[in-house]
Amino acid sequence: MRRIERISKTRDFHQAKWNEPIIFELHQPGEKGVELPPVNEKIAAAVGDGISAIPKTMQRNQKTSLPEIAQARVLRHYLRLSQETLGSDFNVEIGQGTCTMKYIPKINELLIRDPKIMELHPLQNVDTVQGMLEIFYKLDLCMREISGMDCFSFQPSSGTQALFTMASIVQKYHEKRGEGDQRDEIITTIFSHPSQAATAAVKGYKIITLHPDENGFPDIEKLKAAVSERTAGFVVANPEDTGIFNPWIKEFTDIVHRVGGICFYDQANANGLLGITRAKEAGFDMCFFNLHKTFAAPHMCGGPATGALGVKAELKEFLPAPIVEMVGGKYLLNEDLKHSIGKVRSFHGVAQTVLRAYAWIRALGAEGLKEVAKIAVLNNNYMYHRVLAIRGAGAPYVKGHRLEQVRYSWEQLTKETGVTTEDVTLRMTDFGLHYWTSHHPYIVKQPFTLEPTESYSKEDLDEYIHSLEQISKEAYENPEIVKSAPHNSTIHKIDEQDYLDNPEKWCITWRTYLKKTKEFDSVR
CATH class of the missing domain: 3.90.1150.10 (Aspartate Aminotransferase, domain 1)
Known part of the structure; x- marks a missing residue:
């Protein structure tokens, strides 16, 4: 059989276009996806109506304005939207740059869809979740080996939140040493992720930004001039977002340590470093990895992601509680961290993301x-x-x-x-x-x-x-x-260029849209 030769080296592509309304516009009063049968009288007598037991303070005063739609129309709606979307399973997604898109093994997706995983609840008694806690604990051990750190928390829900957590640990560490007011500066670099400066600024730090030398490396002479008794810490990505790896990074961390600062490392993307170099040997006191980048878990449109945060032994007591530990052959949630900064999210990590990352690491092994x-x-x-x-x-x-x-x-x-x-x-x-x-x-x-x-x-x-x-x-x-592109997409040129910069045009929710179009009262 003759092989079919492609005429062009570029793909003949045309995006599906459905001109699909948003789901609230599909609303038809009285239309239902499921018609529930009346509650059996004996069941109602035993358990009540299911509403009266809810505290009055938690009951709505009026029904929610949710769309009423039949099952078939809901299915068509979401399938059409999926056809108008590009993603890492759909196209060659190497253009996401610093956000790292890679193939996610589908066997790992099957693992996390097991009801034993999907139905876990973070408030379950630890005796009932020993298997999942074991996976948290063993992923911690893997991350220690990969980074050289001594303990990991999986509580941060993103890389940015992990950076915020590290800035919080830096602040509390210096406060405990009586230098909290004195050390009010964080040093970073212009080609590191903007979240590094932003999260430190949220903690009240003055940000000092190092610009590159003529070769693109952070300027070490500018670092020497910047450090002082006011330096709280140094946060950097290496490689930075240019992709340039700084081979002299240990000299940078040594300079900061000599003035009493803490060095923390943005390793959101560690694809080029696994098994080759570690945060510990580069002189860092803390680091984090994005499980949804390096370790083959999905971004999920910003969540549920995980910024796995590791620290050296002397900073363990500052981690957000709880952390998973093994005592006497049993896995426990240790809430008793002496100087903990407190929680940065409600519980202790996204179990499904942790499981994906653990399965990926175990499948590959060290080599x-x-x-x-x-x-x-x-x-x-x-x-x-x-x-x-x-x-x-x-x-x-x-x-x-x-x-x-x-x-x-x-x-x-x-x-x-x-x-x-x-x-x-x-x-x-x-x-x-x-x-x-x-x-x-x-x-x-x-x-x-x-x-x-x-x-x-x-x-x-x-x-x-x-x-x-x-x-x-x-x-x-x-x-x-x-x-004049795009020509084959669902949407062509957008005339108004300030839609992202003008808050008056932001409509994050349907409710916001109705308010801004003065239709809210009419449909409430």
Whole structure:
């Protein structure tokens, strides 16, 4: 049989378009998904009506304004929406940059859908959840080995919340030493994630930001000038969001330690480091990993995620309580941490995310984790050299030294054609692909940030690169094709450009929309 040859190296893609209303607009009064039978009289006599036992303070004064829709219409609604969505199981999702999209083994999804896991409740007696607590405990042991830290908490629900937790620990640590008022500065770097500065600022710290030297590395001389008796801590990602790895990081942490500061490490993405280098040897006192990035759990649209936070032994008592420990062969929730900062969320972690990460680590083993890092770095550097050969593309700062991702630049393309990185973003959707630019402000001009991870084959990388090559060719030969994109998506150009920046146009919920359109009172 003759093999079918693809005409183009780019994918012939057209997004499904249903012009689907939001679910509240599908509301039909009286329509139901399930018709419940009347409660048997004997059951009602034994357990009551199910409402009277609810305290009056918890009962609503009026019915909720929820949509009334039949089952079939609900199913059609969500299936149509799913067809209008790109995601890591649907397309080559290497364009998410610092947010790391990789393949999530489906056997792990089956594990977490077991009723024994799905029906767990955080208020169950510990005697009834020994198996899940064992997994929390053993994942802690794995994370200790991977990082060199001495104890982990899985309570933070994201990387940003883990950063906030670490800033809280820094603050309480210095308060206990009587230096809380004196040490009011946190040092970070411009190419670290903005959440590092933001979370420390929320704790009341003054933020000192180090800019790079001519090669893109954090400037060590600027660090020496910045540290003082006011330094509370130093927080950094390494590699930073450019993908550049700083091989002198231990010198940075030593400088901060000499003035009494604490060093904490953003390892949200550790794809290029597993089994190769650890936070402990780099001189850090704390670190965190995003289980929903490095360890193959889904982002889930911002939750339920987990920022696994590890500390050295001397900071263990400051962790948010509880932590899982084993005493006398039994797993317990230790609430008695002497200097605990308290809870940063209601309970002690997302069990399903913890299980996914644990299963992924156990399936790979120590050598497998190291192989993940090696393939991630290989994939990234293959893409790095291919992208640099595309007309109009570049990557500022030192050549090489890139680990798991790169922040590239279309600055030359923009100067020569007028096509911007935002234009390329929209054109990429015409090929069923996506890419991310960077955090603001754009220190790298006309940026785009790619991270192939270990999940993608050479064929996958080539498809993505071919699409970038095609867009570059269009930009030089017929830039209007790119500037007027997308052409194959469900939505085309949005005329109003301030919809994200103008709070008056934000409608996070249906209720907010009704209030802003003055329709709330009429449907309440």
